Amino acid sequence: MQFTPTRAAALDRLAQFLPAAGRRYAETRNADDGPQPGGRGNVSQLSPWLHAGLLDEREVLDAVLSAHGPRAAEKFIAEVFWRIYFKGYLEQRAAIWDDYRKGRDAALAALEANAGLRRALAEAVAGRTGIEAFDVWARELQETGYLHNHARMWFASIWIFTLKLDWRLGADLFLRHLMDADAASNTLSWRWVAGLHTKGKHYLARADNIARYTAGRPEGALAAARLALDAAPLTEPHDFARQRLDLPGPVRPEDLAQPFALLLHDEAAHHAPLALPRPPALVIGASRPDARSPGAVGTLAADFARGAIAGGMAEAAAAFACPAVAWRDGEPLAPLLAEAGIARVAVPYLPAGWTRDALWPDLAPLAAAGRVVTLLGDLERATWPLAKAGFFGVAKAIDGLLAECGIGAHG
Ligand SMILES: Cc1cc2nc3c(=O)[nH]c(=O)nc-3n(C[C@H](O)[C@H](O)[C@H](O)COP(=O)(O)OP(=O)(O)OC[C@H]3O[C@@H](n4cnc5c(N)ncnc54)[C@H](O)[C@@H]3O)c2cc1C
Known part of the structure; x- marks a missing residue:
């Protein structure tokens, strides 16, 4: 589609x-x-x-x-x-995201020293494992930027328990190619399959289940021979303590009384769902798909993210009759605001993930100076x-x- x-x-x-x-x-x-x-x-x-x-x-x-x-x-x-x-x-539990990134980087470093592991990973990524279903999904992921939920579960399970590859490398592959790549849904779903989210409860893919639910594919039911059926769930040495949420309240018109900029980012690329109490004087668009991974991000996924921001900026500029500027990777944000004579920036909530990692270093000093107004929907707040x-x-x-x-x- x-x-x-x-x-x-x-x-x-x-x-x-x-x-x-x-x-x-x-x-x-x-x-x-x-x-x-x-x-x-x-x-x-x-x-x-x-x-x-x-x-x-x-x-x-x-x-x-x-x-x-x-x-x-x-x-x-x-x-x-x-x-x-x-x-x-x-x-x-934002530490889970930090832990994932560290684990991913360690797994990538371990590849350097292990040619066998490199080969096994390359075969999985290229869809050459000999497990038909897995190989079909590996190609479909990279060719279409989307996988069905059940396929994601089976793929992750085979990756972890049959191919015995590091789950962080599988999660990274998904983040680089899924158009819907999401730090929370992806990391926590991989952890769920592995038996880390609900401790001790993992998801083992079974060939009969795969055949049953893939029977409607154009090529017919997918085969999945030699799956690990009695692998134990993964474990990890630490727990992640829950941190108290400190969520912003609803935005009041007086919070945005002075001319302000609206920041559109990869998780909030359009103004319509944001229900702003006043129109902004400037729209700023920031797209950072490359921050998902140290590896190459797939064209479909990166184009979707960049296209969403480019279109969102143009539509917001037209809706509010104001200028729109791109905040490019590597450029500081403050001069864009200074040039427009604008003090405050309305920022749709940046949840834990690569978008926050990429944008927050520039936003933090503005937030500390009281210049950031955070937008969060009532459904999330509740x-x-x-x-x-x-x-x-x-x-x-x-x-x-x-x-x-x-x-x-x-x-
Ligand atoms: C290993 C693994 C990795 C995943 N990675 C991502 C990811 O990076 N981004 C992502 O959005 N989803 C992810 N999911 C969840 C789910 O697979 C997708 O949200 C869903 O397949 C998207 O297709 P859809 O829009 O047709 O879903 P539908 O079935 O039509 O559901 C409607 C909407 O509900 C939400 N949703 C549905 N199922 C789930 C679920 N299990 N978890 C969370 N939200 C759900 C999605 O926003 C979806 O668009 C992952 C699941 C697994 C098992």
Whole structure:
């Protein structure tokens, strides 16, 4: 399917998928039917647009609730909340992201000294392991920038338990090629498969399950011979203590009384979901897809991210009748503000991940000087504190969260 990095394309895909988001989604979502030119029929494929902030969870939930009501849409709604849950969880344990980066760098360094490992990794990445299903997904990931959720689970499981490769290198491969690459969903899902998120509970891929749920692919059911069926979950020597969340309150018009700049970044590339109380005097766009990894980022993923920011800047400049400037990698931010005579910058919340790593060094001194106003949606503000441990803490509160945030309240 064509993933065009615009809000219009996101809204088109939402409208196209909406009729299938009710019971049909619950019944068919587990099938990986392979890439379809007009988009898959059983899953939304909205994740690249959601990650880029061209569309937000609130809008998706609202549309789905209006179309199907809370019970028929229960499964789809829960999946959208998984995304919010993972964000909230990582926000309270940001050390997991730092630990992932250190582990990834150590795993990359270990490759230097081990030709056998280098070869095994190269074969996995090229889709030449001889495990048909894995090889198909390895190529599909790099050729399309998207994998079905079940394929991601099987792929990660085979990577860790059958091929015995370092999970951080697999997570890195996903981050470099997925158009929806997300520090929270990706890192925590790999940890979940490995048995690190829910300690001692790992996910072992099975050939019969793969064959059953891939039967609808154009090439037929995928084979997966010689999978490790009794591997033990991974363990790690430390726990990650939960940090208290310090979330910003709703933005008040007086916070932005003076002319201000709006920063669009890789997780918030469009102004529409941000509900600003006043128009900005300047739009600044910053795209940093290369910060995902020390390795090369795939063209599809990088183009989607850069395209989202370029389009988001143009649309915001037109909507607010103000100039837009690019804040390029390696350039300081302060002169862009000084040149425009602007003191404050409105920054959509930067969750733990590479976008925060790349942008925060420049923003921190401005924040310390009281010049940053952070924007955070009410759904995140209400949900993140519940993402303390397992998903259940969020799942049982979904109805209340929707009501509290006025989502799906159409009378
Ligand atoms: C190893 C692994 C790595 C992953 N990496 C990412 C990633 O980098 N970025 C990412 O957005 N998702 C990731 N996921 C979660 C999930 O696979 C994708 O969100 C989903 O496949 C996107 O396709 P979709 O939009 O068609 O989903 P749909 O089934 O249509 O679901 C609707 C939306 O709900 C959210 N969602 C659905 N399932 C999940 C889930 N299990 N976890 C979190 N959110 C979910 C997504 O935002 C998705 O767009 C990963 C899962 C695994 C197992």
